[in-house]
Amino acid sequence: MKALTLLVLAALGLVMLAAGAGLPLYGDASSPASLHVADDYVRGSMKDAHTPNVVTTMIADYRGFDTLGETMVVFSAGLACMLLLRGGERRPVPAIGRPRNNIVTDIVTRAMIPVIQLFALYVVFHGHYSPGGGFQGGALIATSILLARMVLGFERSQYLFPQRLGTPLGLLGIAFYAGVGLVALPFGGNLLDYSYLPLGLPPHMLRNWGILFVEIGVALAVTGTLISIFDDLTTGGQTGER
Amino acid sequence: MDLTVVLTGRAPYAFTIVLLLIGLYGMMAKQNLMKKLFGMNIFQGAIILFFIVHAYKTGASVPVLDDALGTDPTRYVNPIPHGLMLTAIVVSVATTGVALALLIRIYRSYGTIDEVELLERLRKDESR
Numbered sequence: 324m325k326a327l328t329l330l331v332l333a334a335l336g337l338v339m340l341a342a343g344a345g346l347p348l349y350g351d352a353s354s355p356a357s358l359h360v361a362d363d364y365v366r367g368s369m370k371d372a373h374t375p376n377v378v379t380t381m382i383a384d385y386r387g388f389d390t391l392g393e394t395m396v397v398f399s400a401g402l403a404c405m406l407l408l409r410g411g412e413r414r415p416v417p418a419i420g421r422p423r424n425n426i427v428t429d430i431v432t433r434a435m436i437p438v439i440q441l442f443a444l445y446v447v448f449h450g451h452y453s454p455g456g457g458f459q460g461g462a463l464i465a466t467s468i469l470l471a472r473m474v475l476g477f478e479r480s481q482y483l484f485p486q487r488l489g490t491p492l493g494l495l496g497i498a499f500y501a502g503v504g505l506v507a508l509p510f511g512g513n514l515l516d517y518s519y520l521p522l523g524l525p526p527h528m529l530r531n532w533g534i535l536f537v538e539i540g541v542a543l544a545v546t547g548t549l550i551s552i553f554d555d556l557t558t559g560g561q562t563g564e565r
Numbered sequence: 566m567d568l569t570v571v572l573t574g575r576a577p578y579a580f581t582i583v584l585l586l587i588g589l590y591g592m593m594a595k596q597n598l599m600k601k602l603f604g605m606n607i608f609q610g611a612i613i614l615f616f617i618v619h620a621y622k623t624g625a626s627v628p629v630l631d632d633a634l635g636t637d638p639t640r641y642v643n644p645i646p647h648g649l650m651l652t653a654i655v656v657s658v659a660t661t662g663v664a665l666a667l668l669i670r671i672y673r674s675y676g677t678i679d680e681v682e683l684l685e686r687l688r689k690d691e692s693r
Binding site: 324325328329331332335336339340343344346347348349350351352354356357360361362364365366368369375376377378381382386389390393396397400401403404407408452453454456458459461462545548549552553555556559 | 574575576577578579582583585586589590593594618619620621622623624625627628629630631636637638639641643644645646647648651652654655656658659660662663665666667669670673
């Protein structure tokens with residue numbers, strides 16, 4: 324059976340290598356993927372949204388609707404975890420090694436958490452000018468809480484971020500993202516068209532601010548969802564009353 | 566077979582293909598569902614790298630506009646695959662979470678995550 328699998332995979336590999344001969348050369352600046360809209364994004368990013376980081380402009384402004392959908396995918400994955408694990412019969416799950424209280428790891432963790440969170444805020448708010456943005460910053464904030472969950476244990480890290488707040492925070496992030504997009508509607512723009520936000524600034528600066536709002540919304544949604552997924556997985560869906 | 570065409574000038578694609586096959590092997594040959602999930606994650610990594618390889622341009626800089634380089638698109642790597650994969654990575658973390666939740670549910674219901682044992686137990690349940 325294993326030999327057959329290897330044979331099939333070897334054949335598949337040869338087919339893919341043969342098809343690979345039709346792909347553009349590595350590093351080719353005129354490959355089909357790099358023509359068309361990619362060039363417009365690079366040329367327009369500064370003019371349209373006053374944002375040097377083209378990836379940020381693309382994610383939060385040019386393709387903001389895509390990103391809204393993807394944030395919802397992340398959030399609904401969190402909901403799926405909750406529904407799968409919290410429902411049904413309660414059976415004791417095999418204990419996932421409760422950490423022993425060790426003063427060294429405790430102190431080091433407590434010292435690292437604010438540093439990680441500060442860096443995460445930098446990543447979120449500096450996403451216009453350097454690699455960064457809502458997804459990365461949100462993942463970093465979640466990481467700082469997960470570090471506390473793993474080292475300090477579930478109960479002793481509740482004061483940092485209670486388990487019950489994970490899903491509401493994710494929902495708040497999506498509501499903020501979609502809400503800012505909706506504000507543009509009554510002022511004459513399309514959904515997520517930030518150049519119609521009523522802030523009294525020129526359009527490219529309005530879109531710059533819109534990107535910041537999107538990044539904050541995404542960061543909240545990703546933070547809340549990742550923490551809620553982790554809590555559901557490690558506690559087997561048991562809520563606080565243990 | 567003109568494999569030399571692939572391997573000269575397109576070597577990174579060959580690397581992603583190898584990575585993809587390793588992931589597929591894990592998903593097909595392993596019996597432990599957790600190991601299958603690892604295989605799926607390696608597979609996702611291969612896809613992500615494949616997109617990133619497409620974005621590369623020889624001699625180009627990161628897609629953050631720099632006054633010294635101006636707005637000439639050939640001086641910056643393609644931003645689109647980077648943006649797409651950025652979200653894909655976060656989505657893959659979340660979907661891995663869902664897969665792990667499913668594994669926990671399977672383990673709760675059947676006491677095993679080994680594929681062969683699982684099928685046996687399912688058959689036993691049906692015949693009862």
